[in-house]
Amino acid sequence: MANNQEGNHKQVHYVGDSHVRADRSKLYPKDYDEFPGKTEPFLPNFLLKEWMVAVVFLVGFMTLVMAEEPPLGEFADPTNTSFLPVPDWYFLFLYQLLKHKWAAGDFVVVGTMIVPGIAFMALLFAPWLDRSKERRPLKRPVATGIMIITLVAISALTWAAEYEHEQQLLSAPGETPENTEIAAKDSKGYDIYAKNACIKCHGENLEGTNGPGLLGVGNKLSADEISKIIAEGRGTMPAGMFQGSPAEEKILVEWLTKQTQK
Template identity: 65%
Template sequence: MAHNQDGQDQEVHFVGDSRVKVNEKKLYPKDYSEFPGKTEAFFPNFLLKEWMVAVVVLVGFMGLVMAQEPPLGEQADPTNTSFLPVPDWYFLFLYQLLKFKWASGPFVVVGTVLVPGFIFGGLLLAPWLDRGKERRPMKRPVATGLTLLTLIAIVVLTWEAEDEHQKQLASLPKGDESVEIVDQNDPAYDIYKNNACVNCHGQQLEGLQGPSLRGIGDSYTSKEIIEIMDEGKGEMPAGMFQGTEEEKKQLADWLAKQEAPEGKGEKKSQEHEE
């Protein structure tokens, strides 16, 4: 304590060992660590932290995208009526939702606008709709219940959509599954999957609109397969192969290797090719 000129006691703050009073106020806001249990300023403190985390996640995600080649499906073909289109996995629940009678047909607006709008609109407005100070899930039954219900619905609808798609694929006509694909690691297999032939003969050579190619090497030589590619055969039009001559030769040689196990086919005599 110190005395002023009037003899009254007055509390005085000193800087170090000097006797200079500290009268000026701080020109910067107090740090929020001085207030335990309180929140911090949204801008710029909280927003800066969120952006830093988002940058790290985005860099990691882009690294994975560039390092891993994305799996591509079959080439688009309007003549392939057996193709079963499905959306990406994160939209499967909405795809399955449109199969219900109350969300499709004359009520398609419900499945395409109202329900998705209610879900995503609720997520967007959540900070304004739920402004309670309580953060424990058990103390927030409405918000917790709606969140769990939404998550369960998404998981169930996604599983149902994938399960139904697999059943539809299994119902498509298959070739002789006892005849396995020969040398699936051959680059010619990738040439096959990236061309129009996959639309009729299937990813696994099982045959969709066209015949199965499993065991085709028992019936045709490489030269004969090239002739079919160039001239067509049956319902297959000519000129369906869209690759180079070298790729065509490579594919024909690989298809000629597709032989059935012993006793399941009769191999034609191979012609000498230069």
């Protein structure tokens, strides 16, 4: 740099140096025409395909929304001791995971930290676990295997959580399903029901007080399932509550299966 003063004016001259060769070829990306059959222009080809997929998904989604009514929960009732809260559907698989002995109790850290941590790290390091340039799933076993295992595990745990919750909720306490009648209240089955203190939790009219209602239970549970609940308990009902004989239990189960919704 040199400074020259002429009168009241100053001139500054900059001298630059570069180690980049002037004749070096510039790195321009290749045109898509150089890859026949392997690529396509973004406009309109690729964008049109994406738009068509989005339209199909949107139409299918709106069809499901209009065909299936959204499930509404029960009215908030702080006196309902039989209410079984569950998380939203997208957390049901984690909720179900914590029901297993190896992921709960003394091993709860497995269900809350280790398993979710492994899943999160597998997702985080997926680009480094499989760096293949192949686009076909069969040619990318690591990424495909992780995806399949994850989808199967989440789907199975979500289904199990939903199924168990539906089995636990026979009907809301204090609510009477429409078109439901108590079958033969003056029968021997009802006498056994009242004698064994079932009436204290499930109500005089099977409407449910401290426990779930049994109106319409015949539509939801089979005789074997009712017998299993009587023997093993479920929810807030402990095992061994029924103190009658096997013959009385059979009569009670048969009577309960007749509590159907017409």
